[in-house]
Amino acid sequence: EVQLVESGGGLVKPGESLRLSCAASGFDFSTYTVNWVRQAPGKGLEWVASISSSSLHIYYADSVKGRFTISRDDAKNSLFLQMNSLRAEDTALYFCARDLFWSRVHYMDAWGKGTTVTVSS
Amino acid sequence: DIQMTQSPSSLSASVGDRVTITCRAGQSIGIFLNWYQQKPGKAPKLLIYAATSLQSGVPSRFSGSGSGTNFTLTISSLQAEDFATYYCEQTNSNLRTFGQGTKLEIK
Numbered sequence: 001e002v003q004l005v006e007s008g009g010g011l012v013k014p015g016e017s018l019r020l021s022c023a024a025s026g027f028d029f030s031t032y033t034v035n036w037v038r039q040a041p042g043k044g045l046e047w048v049a050s051i052s053s054s055s056l057h058i059y060y061a062d063s064v065k066g067r068f069t070i071s072r073d074d075a076k077n078s079l080f081l082q083m084n085s086l087r088a089e090d091t092a093l094y095f096c097a098r099d100l101f102w103s104r105v106h107y108m109d110a111w112g113k114g115t116t117v118t119v120s121s
Numbered sequence: 122d123i124q125m126t127q128s129p130s131s132l133s134a135s136v137g138d139r140v141t142i143t144c145r146a147g148q149s150i151g152i153f154l155n156w157y158q159q160k161p162g163k164a165p166k167l168l169i170y171a172a173t174s175l176q177s178g179v180p181s182r183f184s185g186s187g188s189g190t191n192f193t194l195t196i197s198s199l200q201a202e203d204f205a206t207y208y209c210e211q212t213n214s215n216l217r218t219f220g221q222g223t224k225l226e227i228k
Contacts, residue, residue: 044208044220044221045159045222047217057215095164102170104153105212107210107212108157108165108167109176111165112164114164
């Protein structure tokens with residue numbers, strides 16, 4: 001069974017840092033692109049970042065570029081999101097999601113339950 | 122970024138109704154369009170990928186259509202478990218974007 005389990009969320013002050021983790025199991029993690037997607041309280045989904053297999057291709061949403069860093073450790077089947085210079089608007093539930101593609105169309109077929117990040121003074 | 126606009130933002134319907142949700146892209150995206158369902162407190166669930174392909178295990182009452190800039194998600198006969206929020210997502214760009222969501226509520 002494919003499983004993604006996020007951890008590392010918490011309450012931090014503006015300007016502080018936090019590192020999220022996502023532990024994957026039930027599939028060959030190293031061969032998949034994986035994503036971070038977030039959802040602010042009561043709001044819609046926002047894609048945050050993606051990292052391809054072998055970390056060849058990395059992309060960020062404009063809202064986090066320069067502050068967040070996505071990375072992976074294939075030996076540990078883990079995905080990470082290093083979040084620096086956090087702002088109140090980064091407050092959200094953060095999901096990791098596995099990426100598949102068909103005929104060049106990418107889509108997210110498996111999701112974790114999320115970890116909550118709250119940025120408040 | 123490619124803007125995705127869903128309509129309506131909310132919708133009231135009854136069990137058994139046929140429902141259509143629309144998603145419009147700010148530029149042509151071919152068939153690089155996916156649909157997700159999200160229930161309160163849960164992770165999103167993939168329904169449709171590549172505009173028209175039904176994800177394995179998703180009931181056949183869900184269908185998707187469209188290409189270019191205009192897309193639709195149709196539920197042919199609403200069931201109680203379908204009341205949720207629905208999102209479209211474009212993956213034509215490496216910077217993916219979601220629509221703002223359509224909340225489907227019980228009438």
